[in-house]
Amino acid sequence: MKKALMGLLMLVSMGVHSQNKLVLNTDLAETKISKHIYGHFSEHLGRCIYGGLYVGEENKLVPHINGMRTDVVEALKKLEIPNLRWPGGCFADTYHWKDGIGPKGDRPTIVNSWWGNVTEDNSFGSHEFMELVKQLDTEPYISGNVGSGTVQEFSDWVQYMNFDGKSPMSDLRAQNGHPEPFKVKYWGVGNEAWGCGGHMTAEYYANVYRQYATYINTSWEKDSRVFKIASGASDDDYHWTEVLMRDIPRHMIDGVGVHHYSVIDWNNKGSATDFNEDQYFTTMTRAWDMERIVSGHEAIMDKYDPEQKVGMMVDEWGGWYDVEPGTNGGFLYQQNTMRDAMIAGMTLNIFNNHADRVKMANLAQVVNVLQAVILTDEERIILTPTYHVMEMYKVHQDATLIPMHLTTDDYEFNGKKLPAISASASKSEDGKVHVSLTNIDLNKDHEITIDLRGEDLTSVSGRILVSDKVQDHNTFENPNKVVPQEFNEAMLKKNMLTLEVPASSVVVLELD
Incomplete structure (x- = not known):
């Protein structure tokens, strides 16, 4: 049990005849849910950058500002995205940042060997990314090249982006049109060092990290400091986290990454839209694994860092299926359903409930790749069901986590069981309480009682995301098939709230 959250108790009852009940202690809220849990990820992969976020300054078909497509920027601003990770992913450890600065006609091309072997012209580089960040009013999170780069290259990039003074790199930045420093706070020291970032062992990477962290010199910074994030474990590789927490001094590390995808089978991922209940249940099992994975890494981090100074950064997560028929297999373009x-x-409920340790997370990816919140087709865009969940849940950003005790019925399939209901709750600065509920049961609505303790709440309203079938999704021909609706079925009486959460639905309630 977390020391900082002794009041938080999540009890999942696997009894067939249990009653769904949620107890919220609204007066015991203490831990802040970092807004950065709601971060996003943009890699040079398929049509995420080129065509998704960026169409170029000369494009006459798609409305844009300085090359950034206006419709996508406006949609993402409505999510209030707190940070955007770039340029990868696996691409990060092949990216040499000096190729992406200066006059665009002078920039060399690169073959994206990780994703489709396409040739890129480097027209989207550091300055373009910072222009995108500015338009989105978000914070940049840059992953630096450790796998094929050098310590000097990484150090120069940090100085180029952040140094407020005269130096070779700041002079180069000014020459390229930006005299003022960008002041990028979040830096990832490589990506997936255990895999595409170099196939390193944990022990070897820990030493490499220490070397890089030493020369990411920020002693010249006056009003901010770089937040260094180590390339973290894949899934439940607890040994990786153990070695990093054991071997890297606390003053050298601010965050440790974790990556986990909800994949049915890496050799047979299945269709994004044409799936049966067996495949659905397996996907939900993989998604529920996030609770076990986060808890396992959390326990190791607590052992070495009981004061919780190092954040867990789940900087890649989401569903992963086969690409859409007829599309480039290396572009990872997939549809997005109620699943x-x-x-x-x-x-997001899991991350919220571990907010004392999870300080950042990044959905993979933001546009046109994997579990994207937006899909584009030339000048058209659609908002996916995942987009709508992120929009509904944004009320939790920087709110205070409410300790809770949850008892839930099971979702049963072929003799296997999963908790049907997941939940999290928070209190915003204006005193409003928000409760998010997800019912993954494909076949049953679940009635739940919410016991509100600690203060009197007299009004309730809500929104729901639900559709006729869990395979339902938005298309360019029918972009509003799955959209949030008002939810007025919750009954509040003397601080006891009762409602029925429909099968495969997401509900967010607001109480005042």
Whole structure:
């Protein structure tokens, strides 16, 4: 049990005849849910950057500001996204940042060997990314090249982006049109060092990290400091986290990454839209694994860092299926259904409930790749069910986590069981209480009683994301098939709230 959250107790009852009940201690809220849990990820992969976020300054078909497509920027601003990770992913450890600065006609091309072997012209680089960040009013999170780069290259990039003074790198930045420093706070020291970032062992990477962290010199910074994030474990590789927490001094590390995807089978991922209940149940099992994975890494981090100074950064998560028929296999373009809404609702509840340790998370990815919140087709866009969950859940950003005790019925399939209901709750600065509920049960509505303790709440309203079938999704021909609706079925009486959460749905309630 977490020391900082002794009041938080999540009890999942696997009894067939149990009653769904949620007890909220609204007066015991203490831990802040970092807004950065609601972060996003943009890699040079398929049509995420080129065509998704960026169409170029000369594009006459798609409305844009300085090359950033206006419709996508406006949609993402409505999510209030707190940070955006770039340029990868696996691409990060092949990216040499100096190729992406200066006059665009002078920039060399690169073959994206990780994703489709396409040739890129480097027209989207550091300055373009910072322009995108500015338009989105969000914070940048840059992953630096450790796998094929050098310590000097990484150090120069940090100085180029952040140094407020005269130096070779700041002079180069000014020459390229930006005299003022960008002041990028979040830096990832490589990506997936255990895999595409170099196939390193944990022990070897810990030493490499220490070397890089030493030369990411920020002693010249006056009003901010770089937040260094180590390339973290894949899934439940607890040895990786153990070695990093054991071997890297606390003053050198601010965050440790974790990556987990809800994949049915890496050799047979299945269709994003044409799936049966067996495949659905397996996907939900993989999504629920996030609770076990986060808890396992959390326990190790607590052992070495009881004061919780190092954040857990789940900087890649989401569903992963086969690409859409007829599309480039290396572009990872997939549709997004109510199944993905279930993954999003459940996962965000898990992150919220571990807010004392989880300080950042990044959905993979933001546009046109994997569990994207937006899909584009030339000048058209659609908002996916995952987008709508993120929008409904944004009320939790920087709110205070409410300790809770949850008892839930099971979702049963072929003799296997999963908790049907996941939940999290928070209190915003204006005193409003928000409760998010996800019912992953494909076949049953679940009635739940919410016991509100600690203060009197007299009004309730809500929104719901639900559709006729869990395979339902939005298309360019029917972009509003799955959208949030008002939910007025919750009954509040003397601080006892009762409602029925429909099968495979996400509900967010607001109480005052």
